[in-house]
Amino acid sequence: MRTITGKRVLVTGGAGFIGSNLIEKLLKQNNTVRCLDNFSTGKRENISGFLSHPSFQLMEGDIRNLESCQKAVNDIEIVLHQAALGSVPRSINDPITTNDVNIGGFLNMLVAARDAGVKRLVYAASSSTYGDSEEMPKMEDRIGKPLSPYAITKYVDELYADVFAKLYGMELIGLRYFNVFGPRQDPDGAYAAVIPKFVSALIQKQSPVVNGDGTFSRDFTYVANVLQANELAATVENKEAVNTVYNVACGARTSLNQLVDYLKNLLSDFDESIGGVEVVYGPERKGDVPHSLASIDKARELLGYNPEYNVAEGLKAAIQWYWETLS
Template identity: 65%
Template sequence: MKNKILITGGAGFIGSNLCEHFISKGYYVTCLDNFATGHRHNLAALMDNERFQLIEGDIRNLEDCKKAVDGVDYVLHEAALGSVPRSINDPITSNEVNVSGFLNMLVASRDAGVKRFIYAASSSTYGDSEALPKVEDKIGKPLSPYAITKYVNELYAEIFSRTYGLETIGLRYFNVFGRKQDPNGAYAAVIPKFVMQLMKKESPIINGDGNYSRDFTYIDNVIQMNELAMTTENIEAVNTVYNTAYGDRTTLNDMVFYLKKYLSDFDSEIGDVAIIYGPNRVGDIPHSLASIEKAKTLLQYNPKYSFKDGLKEAVEWYWNNLK
């Protein structure tokens, strides 16, 4: 019989993609979500599947966490309040969800005898470190409340591994994008937000001069990393953190160039939409580029999608699903 997986935040962008993937692989999947940022429509295709269970609950409530981990072999913890600006505007709620909620999930997983706890860490943990590429054991000081919460997650995970023997693996996500990523709301990620604006012939606003760069990472590479982290039998590969990225960087100007190029295949007028430049955003790091050597070596990670390949697929999905 296939193992049972709990995916917290399973109605969100990354979580719902993970739910679909593991259901397709024959696993039993439980999703825990309070729908603060996730959406029911992300789970619509799974609701009638006998191997899928939805628990509406909040990781800030320990009882909800305990209920969700009952009988579970692996936890993929994706539930969090993302966004640097959100954490600057409301640090208390970000801390309650990302730190207290995370600790609840660790305690519940420990008490339930979960085999392994894989969690969404963040490239924001590198903070003010200017070294490129980013290597896992060299970080700087955090630049936002959000970054602090994600670093605290890593510290708690390490303590639970050492003190209680709970296997943990943290995946430091680098600017993940792809199907199901929400383009709406004040804290929408840049790629879906810009896609939506360009489809409406509205001018996107780039923070700064557009020369900041990011290691944009397509969702399928992230799914691969989660699966490898969950299934690895290499004991040296657990109780640590990994960059989860493609290992290349793209400037915001180039990102917009390719967005317009691929969207123009559907509507040629999009190529003429002007770009507006605004001030830099507080808490933003100028450049982000991951070394993925550790993941390649210990997990045999082999990302299949470059930025351009992933963007092409994402644009097609948005065109077909958001018009």
């Protein structure tokens, strides 16, 4: 598999869940890595282990500030743009801030990268872009209408990237992440992702709250698959593979009920009583789509993407971290 080695790489949102995992891998592969983060959602402990590394640089700054973006891209060859304000519910509660960060900040990064002559920018897109499309599996060139302000922002990013590629000759690739999970994912707060939230509840012998009847399904994707996709997108040379978007997922669906069963079984190895914790079913969440399943054929064909972990393998790989961190 192609990897990023010996490059000067900027990871925006590098103190976040996905960003910090990217930085860890990049440093192991002999890259010089700069992290840009304002710590609004990223955590300092996620990057504390890198601060003494001679090839790591932390730059505190906000992508909503063009000058910060310009400083961050100076002398950089590859940008992995992960910085964003995630969460559908958060965007419903505060659409203005979500718009400012995800669209205004993204535009700043595009302008800064363009002016600095950055060779390749890979950015985090989102499966939320498929909106109300009921087609399964989701194909990159067929989307529905967005169901949340967050989904709108991530789709607008794709439109901006397409225009900048055509107008300024930039090399831009969007990765539509599908429900990513793994180590360093935040279990706390109102906008925590479902897997760490469920794990945290189960460890505390509290009933996890499932929105709806548990039949809603997602294409849960272990973070190692996402790291692979970023590296492949950053290094692909085939011109046909550049200036487009890709689904990054496993290509398989798991219902919320199945997910809880997986977690209970894995956590029971640490504490048998967790297997007896009951589930509580709550109301469906605004802006949620019932089912999500990705076609990964395009990424396989043009990037060489081949997910290393299915959902069960990913949960098994992550469960020790969850237990040690949340118990």
